[in-house]
Amino acid sequence: MPCWKSKSKSYDTKSEGKQNSDSNYQRSSEVKKDSKRINGEAKSDYDYDLVVIGGGSGGLAAAKEATNLGAKVAVLDYVTPTPLGTKWGLGGTCVNVGCIPKKLMHQAALLGEAIHDAKSYGWQVGDNISHSWEALKDAVQAHIKSVNWVTRVELRDKKVEYINGLGTFKDAHTVQTITKQGERLLKARYFLIAVGGRPRYPDIPGAVEYGITSDDLFSLDRAPGKTVIIGAGYIGLECAGFLVGLGYEATVMIRSVPLRGFDQQMANIIVAEMEDKGVKFLQKSIPKSVEKLDSGKLKVTWTNEAQQEFSDEFDTILFAIGRRALTKELNLDTAGVKVAGDGEKVDAVNEQSNVPHIYAVGDVLYKKPELTPVAIHAGRLLARRLFGNSTVNMDYENVATTVFTPLEYGAVGLSEETAASRYGEDNIEVYHAYYKPTEFFIPQKNIRHCYLKVVALREGDQKVLGLHFIGPQAGEVIQGFAAGIKCNLTMNALMSTVGIHPTIAEEFTRINITKRSGKDPNPASCCS
Numbered sequence: 001m002p003c004w005k006s007k008s009k010s011y012d013t014k015s016e017g018k019q020n021s022d023s024n025y026q027r028s029s030e031v032k033k034d035s036k037r038i039n040g041e042a043k044s045d046y047d048y049d050l051v052v053i054g055g056g057s058g059g060l061a062a063a064k065e066a067t068n069l070g071a072k073v074a075v076l077d078y079v080t081p082t083p084l085g086t087k088w089g090l091g092g093t094c095v096n097v098g099c100i101p102k103k104l105m106h107q108a109a110l111l112g113e114a115i116h117d118a119k120s121y122g123w124q125v126g127d128n129i130s131h132s133w134e135a136l137k138d139a140v141q142a143h144i145k146s147v148n149w150v151t152r153v154e155l156r157d158k159k160v161e162y163i164n165g166l167g168t169f170k171d172a173h174t175v176q177t178i179t180k181q182g183e184r185l186l187k188a189r190y191f192l193i194a195v196g197g198r199p200r201y202p203d204i205p206g207a208v209e210y211g212i213t214s215d216d217l218f219s220l221d222r223a224p225g226k227t228v229i230i231g232a233g234y235i236g237l238e239c240a241g242f243l244v245g246l247g248y249e250a251t252v253m254i255r256s257v258p259l260r261g262f263d264q265q266m267a268n269i270i271v272a273e274m275e276d277k278g279v280k281f282l283q284k285s286i287p288k289s290v291e292k293l294d295s296g297k298l299k300v301t302w303t304n305e306a307q308q309e310f311s312d313e314f315d316t317i318l319f320a321i322g323r324r325a326l327t328k329e330l331n332l333d334t335a336g337v338k339v340a341g342d343g344e345k346v347d348a349v350n351e352q353s354n355v356p357h358i359y360a361v362g363d364v365l366y367k368k369p370e371l372t373p374v375a376i377h378a379g380r381l382l383a384r385r386l387f388g389n390s391t392v393n394m395d396y397e398n399v400a401t402t403v404f405t406p407l408e409y410g411a412v413g414l415s416e417e418t419a420a421s422r423y424g425e426d427n428i429e430v431y432h433a434y435y436k437p438t439e440f441f442i443p444q445k446n447i448r449h450c451y452l453k454v455v456a457l458r459e460g461d462q463k464v465l466g467l468h469f470i471g472p473q474a475g476e477v478i479q480g481f482a483a484g485i486k487c488n489l490t491m492n493a494l495m496s497t498v499g500i501h502p503t504i505a506e507e508f509t510r511i512n513i514t515k516r517s518g519k520d521p522n523p524a525s526c527c528s
């Protein structure tokens with residue numbers, strides 16, 4: 001008998017994440033009442049214990065965990081083609097058009113840089129190094145197809161029913177879908193909305209006809225050529241970074257600030273580094289129109305802050321201006337689920353919507369980090385609460401992340417500006433340092449932007465509030481320190497940690513200069 005039916009405790013409720021606040025607890029006990037009532041109904045009232053709408057990071061994690069706990073689960077996944085006609089298989093954004101192809105293209109660009117560095121390390125490399133977009137695109141797409149396949153097999157092995165159809169609520173307990181076999185109505189005890197999001201297009205002439213988004217880029221049949229990237233969030237900067245690394249001209253159009261939501265000092269260092277690498281930036285500019293010229297080139301017109309108009313010709317226009325949650329298609333009104341903010345996102349408490357048996361995880365959630373591990377972790381914990389008698393909730397605080405620009409930026413915790421506004425400038429201490437990665441010396445690589453900082457409380461042991469790192473492998477550097485932050489890392493603990501030499505991560509253990517002191521944060525020597 002599945003553990004959730006026998007009511008046995010199968011998960012430790014003490015150790016992980018934050019427990020319910022009082023108000024959340026009330027919501028949680030309502031679910032318990034509701035689930036008891038539902039348990040009392042004849043089992044045949046529902047076809048499934050859980051129907052998941054959206055087979056991406058969050059939905060699949062929840063589905064697999066729920067079946068592990070004995071629940072009967074179906075996952076609906078459907079990809080609406082882009083205006084260019086691009087579509088993809090099971091697995092959601094991360095696998096198909098997000099983290100994975102992005103990281104592979106970033107790696108391709110880094111390898112190009114490494115080939116040049118190799119010469120100074122004694123490798124005999126010819127002068128005519130060239131790169132094939134087609135070969136890279138094919139390799140990336142082949143990997144994605146293999147992940148799609150493995151995902152399908154995994155669902156079949158776990159006996160999760162996969163339905164390739166667009167899910168729409170018909171009422172609060174029924175989801176309707178159309179498959180190749182015709183209409184299906186799925187009744188479930190619980191529903192999980194895990195529909196994620198898709199890129200937005202600006203409302204300007206020619207945008208949809210001639211522009212592309214990250215949904216098209218990683219499978220683009222032709223080399224992108226001279227590209228303008230409109231939007232300077234992390235997706236825009238990452239794409240610009242690997243395009244320039246692969247040898248294409250890349251221009252980024254910024255409406256307001258780069259990397260909104262990230263520490264702005266670090267964001268501006270990233271922009272400066274990318275400029276050094278050859279990316280052009282159009283500051284405070286807004287696109288007005290896109291038109292196709294007889295030459296086949298795309299003419300983009302934009303205005304700057306002073307309303308002056310400019311234009312240039314490009315081979316590719318890539319919009320990276322933000323993403324919209326795919327809730328409009330769900331008929332949420334019919335189910336009574338309320339949306340928040342700009343009217344698209346589900347405002348859930350512990351992933352539970354205002355309709356007690358309808359939950360949401362991942363990018364569709366209001367004011368939660370839009371990251372794959374966040375969606376996966378929340379999905380898994382939710383399944384354990386629904387079917388494993390767990391009471392452990394997702395902790396959305398202090399989630400580490402990395403921007404995979406040519407020089408990467410990894411961060412966890414608060415930015416300097418958020419820490420200052422939350423605690424007051426006088427109550428925080430900011431430690432910072434420039435550093436020289438050992439491997440940069442021989443190829444004489446630019447070290448101007450290798451920088452890190454730690455934001456801490458000023459009093460007592462100086463609890464660490466945020467860690468920020470710009471340099472190679474920043475994600476690998478930050479991940480371990482994120483665990484430290486979970487364990488209430490202090491500056492005392494950081495400074496008494498013995499580093500691993502010669503690494504770049506050890507810079508966090510060497511850091512000792514505060515911004516307040518005004519001392520020079522540039523490195524004196526490598527080994528003292």
Ligand code: FAD
Nearest residue numbers: 054056057058078092093098167195196362363370371372
């Ligand atoms: P998704 O993975 O988007 O899955 C939702 C699925 O539901 C999709 O397959 C969708 O087609 C389907 N669907 C939608 N509506 C319906 C419906 N009505 N019926 C049936 N199916 C439906 N995150 C990181 O952590 N690290 C990174 O480096 C990173 N890089 C990224 C790079 C790019 C270019 C992009 C776009 C995103 C990146 N992300 C990254 C974000 C990450 O991909 C998302 O946070 C994550 O995929 C969200 O998972 P999800 O389960 O909420 O939704």
